[in-house]
Amino acid sequence: MNRFPTTRLLEIQARVEALTESKIAPMAQRVDQECIWPAHSMQALADEGLLGLNVAENLGGLGQGLLGLSVVTETIGRVCPSSALCFGMHSVATAVIAAKATQAQEDQYLRPIARGEHITTLALAEQGSGAHFWLPETSLAADDGHYRVNGAKQFVTNGGHADSYVISTLASEETSELGDFSCLVVDRDTAGMTWLEAWQGFGMRGNSSRGVRFDDACVPRGNLLGQEGDQVWYVFEVVAPYFLMAMAGTYLGIAQSAVDLASNHLRSRGYSHSGETLAGVEALQTCFAEMWVTAEKCRGLVREAATRGDLGQPDALPFLLACKADAAVKLANDAMTLCGGQAYRENSRVAQILRDARAGHVMSPTTNILKSWTGRALLGLPLL
Ligand SMILES: Cc1cc2nc3c(=O)[nH]c(=O)nc-3n(C[C@H](O)[C@H](O)[C@H](O)COP(=O)(O)OP(=O)(O)OC[C@H]3O[C@@H](n4cnc5c(N)ncnc54)[C@H](O)[C@@H]3O)c2cc1C
Numbered sequence: 001m002n003r004f005p006t007t008r009l010l011e012i013q014a015r016v017e018a019l020t021e022s023k024i025a026p027m028a029q030r031v032d033q034e035c036i037w038p039a040h041s042m043q044a045l046a047d048e049g050l051l052g053l054n055v056a057e058n059l060g061g062l063g064q065g066l067l068g069l070s071v072v073t074e075t076i077g078r079v080c081p082s083s084a085l086c087f088g089m090h091s092v093a094t095a096v097i098a099a100k101a102t103q104a105q106e107d108q109y110l111r112p113i114a115r116g117e118h119i120t121t122l123a124l125a126e127q128g129s130g131a132h133f134w135l136p137e138t139s140l141a142a143d144d145g146h147y148r149v150n151g152a153k154q155f156v157t158n159g160g161h162a163d164s165y166v167i168s169t170l171a172s173e174e175t176s177e178l179g180d181f182s183c184l185v186v187d188r189d190t191a192g193m194t195w196l197e198a199w200q201g202f203g204m205r206g207n208s209s210r211g212v213r214f215d216d217a218c219v220p221r222g223n224l225l226g227q228e229g230d231q232v233w234y235v236f237e238v239v240a241p242y243f244l245m246a247m248a249g250t251y252l253g254i255a256q257s258a259v260d261l262a263s264n265h266l267r268s269r270g271y272s273h274s275g276e277t278l279a280g281v282e283a284l285q286t287c288f289a290e291m292w293v294t295a296e297k298c299r300g301l302v303r304e305a306a307t308r309g310d311l312g313q314p315d316a317l318p319f320l321l322a323c324k325a326d327a328a329v330k331l332a333n334d335a336m337t338l339c340g341g342q343a344y345r346e347n348s349r350v351a352q353i354l355r356d357a358r359a360g361h362v363m364s365p366t367t368n369i370l371k372s373w374t375g376r377a378l379l380g381l382p383l384l
Contacts, residue, residue, distance in 0.1 A: 166186075
């Protein structure tokens with residue numbers, strides 16, 4: 001099994017590294033401090049043809065799967081976690097559209113995405129069901145060639161900036177029950193759609209993770225993705241693997257930046273009284289080695305999970321569920337200790353990545369729920 005990027009993916013990774021350094025890094029601090037949605041990052045990724053990372057090659061995309069998504073989000077996340085998450089949620093929504101796209105949906109969404117002309121994003125979370133993202137209460141009523149959508153979503157990354165929103169709703173049949181999950185793509189500026197308060201996060205401050213309300217929003221029937229009530233298939237075959245991999249990549253990028261920041265500080269921090277740097281202190285060498293090992297183990301698990309997922313291996317599930325990079329919070333904390341008082345200053349880079357990393361635990365599937373699902377998958381129990 002080829003566990004590490006193919007030549008094609010390495011070439012994509014090199015392109016992302018170059019644009020990350022030239023276009024994304026210079027703005028990363030402002031994105032965090034001023035809660036700026038990273039239009040510059042999305043434009044740079046669009047210009048490089050990367051918005052179509054997960055679109056099939058015959059539609060003009062790059063034809064990548066989970067491994068490609070994890071590598072690209074890691075590369076961006078190392079420099080600007082908010083940009084990585086914005087790109088990641090675009091890619092997850094793209095994969096959901098692509099999973100069962102009709103010809104019309106290919107023309108309206110996937111080809112423009114591949115041309116870098118369209119940003120989409122995923123809007124599942126609701127106040128009522130919170131972390132239980134597979135239980136939407138937003139309703140769908142069939143109405144003469146259209147659906148009427150009523151309900152509200154919370155924490156929509158790219159909220160107010162994307163061109164379309166992949167939302168989850170109950171199926172429209174009168175008999176539908178909680179858990180009858182349907183996916184629908186809703187265009188921006190749809191009448192009846194109202195954006196709620198601007199995003200002011202503790203971390204991931206550039207994400208524009210806003211709430212949105214749907215009041216009798218009128219959506220063409222042709223915007224239904226797959227069949228009504230396709231719930232289990234969409235949640236476990238597409239939403240969860242892509243969502244998990246976008247986040248695993250982003251948080252792995254944060255974990256790696258914690259290692260980078262600690263390395264730089266240990267090498268450069270010298271004392272006037274001894275002329276020595278922190279790199280010469282044995283206790284800190286040990287601590288740094290442990291950080292590096294943690295990041296590499298995490299990378300190994302993410303790559304393994306993505307590869308197994310892309311190959312459709314039946315035993316991929318526990319790998320995918322286990323790899324959302326818990327390492328980021330631990331390593332950002334370790335970097336905060338190793339980098340001393342410099343790092344503890346408000347808005348230091350280490351402080352920023354620690355705040356960004358914390359989102360990992362509360363983003364669905366949340367860490368608590370994932371741990372229970374991993375155990376259930378390994379013990380042969382149904383996840384829900
Ligand atoms: C920065 C950011 C970006 C986001 N972007 C998106 C997005 O683009 N699209 C989207 O759909 N959503 C997004 N979300 C929402 C996210 O996926 C979660 O749905 C949301 O954070 C859950 O928040 P809550 O307050 O409703 O949590 P609650 O449901 O109140 O949960 C609180 C805590 O209880 C724990 N908990 C709840 N039930 C259980 C259980 N059965 N077992 C164990 N623990 C449990 C949870 O793990 C969590 O730690 C985003 C969130 C953030 C913070």
